[in-house]
Amino acid sequence: MPKPKYNRVILKLSGEALAGEQGFGISLDVVNMIAAEIREVVNRGVEVAVVVGGGNIWRGEAGSARGMDRTTADYMGMLATTINALALQDSLEKLGVETRVQSAIEMRQIAEPYIRRRAMRHLEKGRVVIFASGTGNPYFSTDTTAALRAAEIEAEVILMAKRGVDGVYDSDPHINPGAKKYTHLDYIDVLNKGLGVMDSTATSLCMDNRIPIVVFNFDMPNNIVRAVMGEEIGTIVGGGAPK
Numbered sequence: 290m291p292k293p294k295y296n297r298v299i300l301k302l303s304g305e306a307l308a309g310e311q312g313f314g315i316s317l318d319v320v321n322m323i324a325a326e327i328r329e330v331v332n333r334g335v336e337v338a339v340v341v342g343g344g345n346i347w348r349g350e351a352g353s354a355r356g357m358d359r360t361t362a363d364y365m366g367m368l369a370t371t372i373n374a375l376a377l378q379d380s381l382e383k384l385g386v387e388t389r390v391q392s393a394i395e396m397r398q399i400a401e402p403y404i405r406r407r408a409m410r411h412l413e414k415g416r417v418v419i420f421a422s423g424t425g426n427p428y429f430s431t432d433t434t435a436a437l438r439a440a441e442i443e444a445e446v447i448l449m450a451k452r453g454v455d456g457v458y459d460s461d462p463h464i465n466p467g468a469k470k471y472t473h474l475d476y477i478d479v480l481n482k483g484l485g486v487m488d489s490t491a492t493s494l495c496m497d498n499r500i501p502i503v504v505f506n507f508d509m510p511n512n513i514v515r516a517v518m519g520e521e522i523g524t525i526v527g528g529g530a531p532k
Contacts, residue, residue, distance in 0.1 A: 290333065294519025297336040297412060299444045300327070301435040301487075304344035306452045306507065307373055313345055315376050323450075324380035326513040327417060331386055335517055336412040338442060339419045340435040341377060343369025349427070363427035367394060370431060374421035375399065387416040393425030393434075405441050412442065432487035436494035446528070447500060448516050449487065450507035456524035457484055457504050474526045486526055501528025 302323065309316030330337055346369035352362030374390045381388040389411050392400040400421060401407065411418050423434045439447050454462065455470070459482070462468040471484075476496035479486050486492065486504055495502055503516050505523030515522050 291518060293330075293333050293335050293517050295335060295445045295517055297442065297444050298330075298338070298517060299435050299439045299442075299447045300337060300339045300513065301432065301447055301449045302339065302341045302373075302377075302507075303431075303450075303452070304342035304346060304348075304369065304373055306345075306450060307341070307376070308345035315345065315373065317376075317380070320376050320380045323507070323513070324377060324384055324386070326507075326511065327381060328384045328386050329511075329514050330517050331415060331417060333514075333517070336415070337417050338408070338412060338438065338444065339374075339377065339417065340431055340438060341370055341373045341419065341421070342431040343367070343371075343373055345369075346372060360427040363423075364394075367422040367425070370423060371396065371400065371421040374419040378419055381417055387414075388419060389416055390419045390421050393420070393422040396422075408438075409442050430488050430491065432491035433494065436487070436491040436498075436500065439500050440494065440498045444500070447495065447502045448513065449502055449504045450513065451504060451523075452508060453506065455506035455509070455522070457486055457526070459484075471524050472521070474524060476527045479526055486524075492526075495527060499527065502526040 307315050309319040343366045347365050349363035349366035353359040378388045378390050390400040391403040393403045395402050408418050420438050423431050457471045458468040460468045479492050505512050
């Protein structure tokens with residue numbers, strides 16, 4: 290079996306990705322599919338941490354735009370990420386994959402508190418660690434959580450699993466059939482062109498810590514495994530990518 294390119298990865302999943310075709314809530318079929326691919330990655334000796342969003346249940350910015358206090362709305366979004374994390378943990382453990390959920394907001398009955406050294410020890414023992422509740426602070430996205438946790442646990446790459454798009458384009462490929470797909474980008478290009486790979490705070494954090502980002506379509510079977518193996522799928526941001 291070929292050797293994986295990466296030994297420790299952060300897999301970033303949007304909340305919408307877990308909703309499947311229904312567009313909201315949790316599709317157990319999608320969650321089970323993702324869990325099966327994570328198991329395959331773990332079986333290849335790769336240490337996997339996951340950051341999951343909560344937009345399939347609640348999006349803080351949307352609540353704020355409708356008059357809700359932004360801090361309250363963001364805390365509600367953090368709770369939504371925890372619901373998604375528990376769903377993914379359940380699916381993984383049914384497949385025999387030891388999993389721990391670590392929450393940035395203390396919820397001791399359902400998750401461990403986030404402790405960096407404990408998270409790294411779980412990874413070293415072959416357990417999947419799911420980081421829930423974002424950074425624990427309002428005004429920060431789960432993209433920023435992925436960048437922050439990747440730096441903290443010394444992950445080699447962030448795998449950004451997108452739904453319905455196979456990389457980064459210069460415009461929306463669903464609207465513009467002539468949109469150009471990038472295979473490699475520099476961090477500064479993402480910021481200057483406003484390409485929307487992740488928010489500017491997260492992109493800057495990845496740039497400062499030289500954490501590469503692989504953006505790919507997880508709808509295609511085995512793409513998570515292929516990304517870990519280093520196959521050329523999607524778009525690579527940073528990490529020594531050619532300009």
